Amino acid sequence: MKILSLLLSLSMLPVLASAQTTANTSLAGQVPDDSCVELTPASYDFGDEPVGFSTSAEPFYLLNGCSVNLIVTSVNATGQSFSQTNDCTGGPIMPQSYCTIPTTFTPTSTGEHNQQLIVTDHKQGNGQQLQQTSSLAGTGIHDAAITPTSCSFGGVQIGNEAFCTVTIKNNEPTRLTINGCQASPNPPFSEETSCPDSLAKKGENGDSVNITLDFSPYGTGLYSGQFAVTTNSPEEGQNGNPYTIPLTGVGLPVCHPPQCCNGSGPSCPPL
Secondary structure (H helix, E strand, O other), rough: OHHHHHHHHHHHHHHHHHHHHHHHHHHHHOOOOOOOOOOOEEEEEEEEEOOOOOOOOOEEEEEEEEOOOEEEEEEEOOOOOOOOOOOOOOOEEEOOEEEEEEEOOOOOEEEEEEEEEEEEEEEEOOOEEEEEEEEEEEEEEOEEEEEEOOEEEEEEOOOOOOOEEEEEOOOOOOOOOEEEEEEEEOOOOEEEOOOOOOOOOOOOOOOEEEOOOOOOOOEEEEEEEEEEEEOOOOOHHOOOOOOOOEEEEEEEOOOOEEEEEEEEOOOOOOO
């Protein structure tokens, strides 16, 4: 009887092994294996770029390390500031081969941009979709910058004046046309030096200019205004005029002896 039971158990081993193999195959089929497919680099930061201008294309590579052909169904760079072209979707990628995805950053606004490059594919003969992603980053900066970002002239007696020097810098890779500069209201604010017609492209001599602004109060009290620069930049065309800085100053009364007493009287402004 024991011999018969042993023989029956042994005869069932191939059936059990086959059932286990079938179960393993079915389970593996539920989870696509993309371990032999790689999208590289895994991340890339394009750095600073003026709004409306494009970086040079950075190549990403989809590597097929599998033993079968790879079929790419879609390639997508998410977000409005990133774009791509590719040679991945034209046909199968052979084993141990790769395709290229040149990707570009063109910021639509200032600030940080973080998106993804997403590739969807499947192995030839297997319709289960695989997906690889790389992280994309870049920072949009103003096409032109004004420093400092504000001018405070402090207290100035009527009949006197104070000055603030600002720098206008071109961040574009092309020459920047300046259509006008204006300190307003005028008076009490004005430009002591005029703006040039244009600035050289970033990195060349003449890509920045210093402008001296003047505050000459005609009465007492607080004055507020702005200095604005208008250009032909893509950023200005998209978002209005971003190149403005606030101006403030205080008009002080004119003092005469004996009220002022060389700055020590009760009605005198601080020296």
